[in-house]
Amino acid sequence: MRKIRYLALTSIGLLIFLSACGSTGTTKISLAEVTRSVFYTPMYVAIEEGFFEEEGLEIDLQTTWGGDTTMTTLLSGGADIALVGAETSIYVYAQDSRDYAINFAQLTQTDGTFLVAKEPKPDFEWEDLEGSNFLGQRVGGMPQMVGEYVLKKHDIDPQSDVNLDQSVDFANIPGAFASGDYEYVQLFEPTASVFEREGTGHIVASFGEESGKVPYTGFLAKQSFMDENEEAVTNFTKAIYKAQKWVQENDADKIAEVVAPFFEDTDVELLASSIERYKSQDSFATDPILDEEEWKQLKAIMGEAGELPEDVPYEELVNTKFAEEVINN
Structure with missing residues (x-):
């Protein structure tokens, strides 16, 4: 009886060992x-x-x-x-x-964002941003910093030449743009394309192309x-x-x-x-x-x-x- 019990315990131990090896693999x-x-x-x-x-x-x-x-x-x-x-x-x-x-x-x-305008801009020029209501990104975040870098590259001061709003949380930016009186926003894909398909916005430029690697x-x-x-x-x-x-x-x-x-x-x-x-x-x-x-x-x-x-x-x-x-x- 003792031998049978020993064999049973050995089998159980082997199963546990094999199971552990599988989980740690x-x-x-x-x-x-x-x-x-x-x-x-x-x-x-x-x-x-x-x-x-x-x-x-x-x-x-x-x-x-x-x-x-x-x-x-x-x-x-x-x-x-x-x-x-x-x-x-x-x-x-x-x-x-x-x-x-x-x-x-x-x-x-x-950069992975695109400049999206509320209205169609078939002949968009960066100077069109001057005086516009621009829904910005989080202070110190890459989208915002690259956005500012590109605007300055086109002689636009993001703090004085546009009406910049950075009060909206990152996750709520698309909804705020769609429902608010903003004229421009930076959006990632696929949101930018979804907005374009729905007529909520129109992609007019790429920050990735403008800012380089x-x-x-x-x-x-x-x-x-x-x-x-x-x-x-x-x-x-x-x-x-x-x-x-x-x-x-x-x-x-x-x-x-x-x-x-x-x-x-x-x-x-x-x-x-x-x-x-x-x-x-x-x-x-x-x-x-x-x-x-x-x-x-x-x-x-x-x-x-x-x-x-x-x-x-x-x-x-x-x-x-x-x-x-x-x-x-």
Whole structure:
């Protein structure tokens, strides 16, 4: 009897052991995205095409709506990795944070907003903005800073030449523009195209084309997480790089079909046109490396907006080790 009981216990122990091995074969990553946008198409492709799974990762994606909220979520341990603007890492560093956020993989390399007018402007000129009611973005956020950079490039002072309203929360900007007396706004896709289809607004210019390359959105993690989870960060970067190559190799129609589950209220045809807009202006980064020239452009834009708290060296907040390893291997 004792022998039979021993064999039974051994079998149960073996089952538990095998079950544990199966559960530890996948690493769970909590990922916070700053907003839901077609602008982040390669990330959604990595999820839907199973690239994260191929690298042994299970992604728990949450949308945290806004740079401040996303960075707070990351720093408080509510997320392992954040998809957010690189400027947030500079703000955190300037606050003398002990465990600050590091940029380790880039996703987008241009601004992702479009200038949308309430009325049709077939012959739009930037000088048309002078004296207009302009619904702006969050102070210190990349959309607003790039917007100001572009306006100044066209000799328009955003603080004095337009009636700038920055009182609306990021998530409520589309609704406020549609219902308010604003004449212009910056919008991401697919919202810009949805507004155009509905006649609520009309795309008249691209801030991405006007501002050039900049590390607009990327993946950040706390230094402590990266130190303790090097393999997971490497595998995460691998999955993103696979997706970046996949997006480059496939047309907008096919990409739209893949990412459609993330945009249930938007039809696939409109998604495809939004994706094509971003592809045509090279908004999607072709690899995860954030290079030093892009970092300098980021600081120049922040400086122009008066939002650069200090001149943080590239090597301090950018870690390309994982991206370089993934690309080389």
